[in-house]
Amino acid sequence: MSENAEFQPRIAAFLCNWCSYGAADLAGVSRLQYPPNIHVIRIPCTGRMSPKFILSAFRKGVDGVWVSG
Amino acid sequence: MDNAAIAKGIREAAKKLLGEGKVDVVIGYAKGTVPMRDYPYFAYTPEEAENLTWSGFCCNNLALYAIRRPGRMAVVAQGCVSRNLVGLVNENQVKRENLYVIGVNSPGMVDRRKVQALFPGQTITEVEEVGDELIVKGVGFAEKVARKKVMRQNCYTCVQRNPVISDELIGGEGPASHGGNLDKVAAPWEKLGSSERWAEFQESFKDCIRCYACRDACPLCYCHVCFVDESQPQWCGKTQDEADVATFHLLRAFHCAGRCTDCGACESACPAGIKMRRLTMKIEKDIRDLYGYQPGMAIGAQPPMTLFKPNDPQDFIK
């Protein structure tokens, strides 16, 4: 990435299979535009979410983490 | 009652328990070979019970040794150890009926580093306790030091010096607190801005050599496989890189959420003198503020992280 290009963050998005993953699906089907910076990781339930996932994501160099249930 | 009399009481109680066969082992402290380092001791016979002691240098948390231990045991417990025992009973790691608690009021344990810092470069050969004073002896000197001056940081802010549960109380109850303010432990960082906090955090933890002594000394860390030892996937690297150190300490502190009784065993065990209570006490304060819970105060209490209420605060969720 060159210096003057706009900064494009990488965001790890942990989405619950039943809630936000469905919403993402619906957003796709409804052809809603949203920024392409999120990298979706599907989790079976937000209850599966562990703090170590978040810290591990940061450690591996993401610029932001988004957890959505 | 002074510590020598309490030690005598503990020995007698232990001898009686072991002699009558009420317990298989008495877990207490024995005098260390190095001054100011009394160590955990397991007495299996009435003769061995003679070695038990009690002093202001009993920095280990004995609740650690009660975890999943087969047979009946007696544990010498001051305030924090008894709170951890209650926590372990609540978490089904210890059976209350197998546990005999020899309760003691905690005098406030001494931080050996603080004592050593008062005598830089000198070798301390013996430390005696007389009431509220310590007599520090070395080659060619013997000085009095007030106990208040060299107490461990967590003992200042202790709120429960008397045991919560005890089958036998030796020396009677004493004052519950040393008068420190528990909320103030985390305060110095809470005032700072984000980048200053990060700098402070790095500064505090930069000496960590990842020996995991804090984890091993902690009576809460009883997982069969700790997250730092998991290798597939590896959640936490093994290096001394700041990210790995941060991951380890943040997660370790997080695992103690709603369970840490501020016994200070982690700080006492740390060979690098890291103040990890800065993290655990922040969580302790949050748990108290958000969910109104103090760990280890009552048998049968539900740990806060295993519960929820419909009206839990959620302003941070969009």
Added chain:
Amino acid sequence: MFARRRFAVLKNLLEYAGLEPGRLHFSWISSAEAQKFQQTVTEVTEAVKALGPATRMIKDIRKVA
């Protein structure tokens, strides 16, 4: 619900340790709320963009090796 308590404590802890507020986001979105999803993604991306690249909590392999 249990996760909510976990996240409340974790977010406080990370920000206490010096992670910038705005790097870590949480939200509730039902599977029928595509609009809200779109809106939240935009918000999250904007917030992280404003903070710039992450510098904390990252393991820099070049530095370690």
